[in-house]
Amino acid sequence: MTRRVVPCVAAIVAAIAAVPLAQSASQSGAAMPPAGIFLVGANGAETKVMVEMSGDTQSHGVAKSIVTQGITKPSFSTRFSGASAKLQVTDPQPAFVFRFPDMKRMSQIAQADPMAMMAAMNNGDTMMGGSSPKDYTLGRLPVDGDARVASSKGMDTFKFESTRRAPMEFDVKVTSALQPGEYAFYMGKGGAPPAIWAFSVKAK
Numbered sequence: 768m769t770r771r772v773v774p775c776v777a778a779i780v781a782a783i784a785a786v787p788l789a790q791s792a793s794q795s796g797a798a799m800p801p802a803g804i805f806l807v808g809a810n811g812a813e814t815k816v817m818v819e820m821s822g823d824t825q826s827h828g829v830a831k832s833i834v835t836q837g838i839t840k841p842s843f844s845t846r847f848s849g850a851s852a853k854l855q856v857t858d859p860q861p862a863f864v865f866r867f868p869d870m871k872r873m874s875q876i877a878q879a880d881p882m883a884m885m886a887a888m889n890n891g892d893t894m895m896g897g898s899s900p901k902d903y904t905l906g907r908l909p910v911d912g913d914a915r916v917a918s919s920k921g922m923d924t925f926k927f928e929s930t931r932r933a934p935m936e937f938d939v940k941v942t943s944a945l946q947p948g949e950y951a952f953y954m955g956k957g958g959a960p961p962a963i964w965a966f967s968v969k970a971k
Contacts, residue, residue, distance in 0.1 A: 800866055800936075803892030804952060804964045806854065807862040807938075816854055816863070816952070816964040818894045821847045823914075824959055842920035843959035850910050852949060852965035859944035859968060863952075865900045867935040894962050896954050900929040900939050904956055908949040908965070915949045915965070919958035925950075 805813040823846040897903065907923040908915040925945065929937045947970045951963035 801892070802866045802868045802895045802935075804895070805864045805866070806856065806966065807864055809858075813864060814854065815892075816966060818892055819847050819852075819951075819963050819965055820894075821845050821961060821963075823847075824961070842918060843957070844916050844918040844920075845959045845961065846911070846914040846916055847908070847951075847963060847965070848914060850913050850915065850949075852915070852951070852967045854966040855969050856966050857969050857971050859946070860941045861945075861966070861968075862941075863939040864932070865903075865929070865937045865939055867895055867898050869935040898935065900927070900937050903952050903954055904958075905941065905950060905952050906958065907945075908951055908963075910949060915951075917951065917953065917959055917963060922958050 801815075803818075804816040806816055807813055825844050825846075826842070905925045905927055906917065907925070908917055909922070910916075926942045927939050928942055929939045932938055945968045947968050949965065949967055951965040953960035953963045
């Protein structure tokens, strides 16, 4: 009888001890906010700025650049479907939160609770690159027919300030009022990116 009871007691103790660990892992995963760019409303509510992708990139002036032996530089442009972004903003100086993937923390969560890690990844933005808002540019996209165009030449760009909230999380505020139009954050300074985080500024 004794030999049967001891293994049962040991199993129960192990099961009880495992419950807080699983709960802790799940809570850790739930507490980890998803990566991406989020518009911050007046009440503090966050709206995800959805990434838009395009492979419609065109080059301009390549032949002229060859003829002038590189004195005249070619330009590039990328067309994004739709004359207006789905996300519309009425505040001319909108605020955002940039959250970059915290790979170290995600690795820790994956070891404790793989399902929690997968949930964080599925809710996050897998296109977010870099580690700081300084890796990004805010530009105004001209509208050409039924498309918005990001160009490496002649596109207006705007300054924004960022404040670190956490190791991989930043508050971002546009420093000057934006006129009604189409805008987007994109990674790098080239001006013809394959991915943008777009929004429309509408007059009140």
